[in-house]
Amino acid sequence: MTLPDLDRGPGRERARGHGRARRWAPVAALAVAGVLSAGAGVAVLASPPALRVAAAAPVVDEPDAPGAGSPTPAATPAGEPTAPVDARPVAPGASPVAQPAPALGRSAVAAPARLAVPDLDLAADVVPVGVDDGGALEVPADPRVVGWWSSGAVPGAPQGSTVLAAHVDAAGVGAGPLAEVLRAPVGTTVEVATTDGSTVRYAVTEVRSYPKQGGLPPDLFAVDGPPRLVLITCSGAFVDGRYTDNAVVVATSL
């Protein structure tokens, strides 16, 4: 009953204007496709890239402080196996540089030279960086090069954060290694080779993101806390030429 009705309307129309419709159909199709395509283009341009990390929720480890702003308790847990600073062999006869264990026997002083995540087949050179006048870490422009905050701890130091940061990606270069590290599961081994040839190994304990508006918790950069590796990059939405969040991977010394 309704079917013929439905059929009849357009059917009549079609019958009446068949010749014209046939002539104009390709033009209309082209115009519609063009408008759709242009619209899709605008939509793609406006949409942020999907570089997201689970928002401020620790993946594992660490009893979370309410508010999730401060990832690590400031106090060092009792019984932290930190080597005493004065453990360096002062006796001149002893030969202290028998390698490798940099945290034991002597205090580590060598800067990080290379970051590697063997399981992900990733490696990147590391260079020392400072802080600019505005307080921003001077991250190397090339996402394939990692910056080490040189006023923080060195890898293998008995205490403190060794802070490494890199751009997550860059136009014309593509994604950097840290983009991949953000996807490393908890427990993944991260290796840092130093300028004196030793290697310090860490295991990923948490991956979090912090909105840039709120800034990063200062204790991520502490030199008096437990020895750990802090990897920082960007994540979140890409708005007005910058990402909205910082992603932070924390790995503890193995």
Added chain:
Amino acid sequence: MTSLLRRATLALVATTAALGLAAGSAAAQPNEQDRTWLVAAHQSNLAEIAAGQAALQKATTEDVRMHGQMLIDDHTALDAALTPVAQQLGVELPAEPTPEQQATLAEVSAQSGEAFDRAWVEAQIAGHRATLAAGEQELAQGSEQTVKDLAAAAAPVVQKHLDGLLATAQELGVPTSVPAGSGGQAAASSDALGLALLGTGVLAVAVAGGLVLRRRRV
């Protein structure tokens, strides 16, 4: 108080070293490592004394000025212990820091205000780590005992400076932001896709419009 104690200890080390050399100068056989370390440690002392003086002149914070004075005092004392040993062993000491150390200080001194303090601490942290590493190498590979004694005596002083500098760096301000993705690849690639779609779309509409006009005219 502790400074006095430290200087007394260093003076004692220097005297012992000189006596040891005098007593057994025939046996004093410095190797290449000993010579290298004496020169490097002396130049580091000169560099750190000069940096200390720069801090006294330009630092904006009391903490950095205090570090500057400490560097001047301690490295003057360390160098006073080192110089006679080098002389006894016939190792010629340069009168100036290395060109690299001079360039670093010039770069730091070109800054002013808080930027100077930050740059100064940053440079001193790197310098003291290098000094510690050189001392460890001397202890491991040196052969002349009096030189190794100097390296062993310097180590805790340099380590103390480093610990203080790291703490000061925290007070001057840890990085407050990490701009780590200003030229997003993801954005760049989706930009390309978006522009391609937009371009194709506009072209298609234009062609369709052109056809309409032509057919109307016909």
